[in-house]
Amino acid sequence: MSTEYKPHPEDALSHVEEPATVYPVNPPTKSMDLLGWAKSNLFGSVPNTILTLLALFLLVKILPPIVDWAFISSVWSSATPDACRVDGVGACWAVVQNKYRFILFGLYPYEEQWRPVVSTLLYIVAVAVSCNPRFWSRRLLGLWAVVVIGSGILMWGGILGLPYVENEKWGGLPLTLMLSVLGIALAFPLGILAALGRRSSLPVIRSVSVVYIELVRGVPLISVLFMASVMIPLFLPEGVTINKLLRAFIGIVLFTGAYMAEAVRGGLQALPRGQYEAADALGLGYWQKTRLIILPQAIRLVIPPLVNQFISMFKDTSLVFIVGLFDLLNTVKTALTDPLWRPFYVEAYVFTALIYFLFCYFMARYSQYLERHLNTGVRR
């Protein structure tokens, strides 16, 4: 058969001769002691040495005062700010000790604050379970239904002997977490639908998607929230009101959804056309193709921008102060209206920043884990 491969005389392969030397089977190992490492990595060249020395100088200059301020000369516990007014005293963490209940839970009635604690824990557990690929199944939806309804009952009360707490009083960390987690849970599917819609062959669906994405992306989140709080009531028939929290929530979801749509679209476009064609050729319908072939690959490709969006949304929830909601950042601000503790605003903000950082850092690390985990099959 002519299908047999006969090397052409000029084929490079036919020129290869037996190697003269036999190479070791294992690659050479590179062993190095600390000094050797420092020599090659820190003092390898003149510019490198200068940079190393400069960095060391800055560290020596900056680090000790920070450590001293935060840990050594700091006041950890005090009922009044007097202990912090002494000369030479560093950070006044007592502000956190005195205000953390308000910072974390806002205006929620003091005696009932165990309810937001439990509800926050419910959310954290649900997120933790959902993050583990082992538990990815339809049953997760059931878990989330239980968590959302359960935390709703806890937060509102009014039944089971729990006093009713209107959601104007909700605030602090539980509010921020709820807005973010539920916001992501709704904005993500919305973004996927909008991205698919933008690539639809049906003109109406395509136009609606394009108008939604471009309109929402074209304005700042603050104005979306303003519109949600001021304009939506104008369009509603007399007597119908949607509560403030829900309006802000809808605003955040719409805003984030538009950005996610563009991230997801990037993934859809990066997929080779052959994947669509192979799915088509097997007779898969549009939704089967999208769900089984296209989205699993497209979303995997855009995990970094998506998580970027999640992180940015988590922090953007702080803008709901504009419609009068007491999220984590607004509760700090409000706590600091107390003239006694106002001078120690830096410490209060550092505390809040740490909380934000903790959650954002978790998301960043998780995205790295997820990328590795999902890539195992694809990588050679």
Place this chain on the structure above:
Amino acid sequence: MSDQASAKVHKPGDEAVIKLTNVNKWYGKFHVLKDINLTIRKGERVVVCGPSGSGKSTMIRCVNRLEEHQAGSIVVNGTELTNDVKAIEAIRRDVGMVFQSFNLFPHLTVLENLILAPTWVKKVPRKEAIDTAMYYLGRVKIPDQAGKYPGQLSGGQQQRVAIARALCMKPDIMLFDEPTSALDPEMIKEVLDVMTELAQEGMTMVCVTHEMGFARSVADTVVFMADGSVVERNTPNELFNNPQEERTKKFLSQIIQHH
């Protein structure tokens, strides 16, 4: 060649399973298919050859509507291809396709690639789909790779998986769009062997390929296309040894220099 003898045991029937009538297609202003008329009978093994840009890939991609034709009619298994999505999906269930670039789903294992369409499209029970998949993996001689991901296989193995994937839908017709063009030379044979076996079992096959040896030993009919038209169609013997058209002679002379 004994291959050739056994290949001719299965005589194609009289029933037309693919019928293209005056098919025309344009990419923008470019007239890519010009009045294509082609009838393919049940069990017929057709090799389509021709220079690149002659429209041969476009033509077979029209058969399962990966490409849309703009004029003329295409009837597959008694159903005309129109904008009716249900009809298109029904035809695609019966027409398997193998691509030049394999197009396996990289996020699924080999076995998952094979059972996906049967379980979702034909609603075959999972257990049965797995049995079928393992049977066809045996047929393409890589049953031990079922748990691997496509990225872990060689090109030849991937293409054999792609053939098995199409066969798992138990198609009536198989389309091959340059199945060996993306393969390293030493892997071409393993793929052609699988295709030859398939041909010997009487599968209706339409194969765009440059493998003239395969065409000679397996095909009932060779169709030569150039510039969007069918220039000549004949048995491989007649077409290769006694081409009637100037364009065919020119093409064959260029091919033979390399084979």
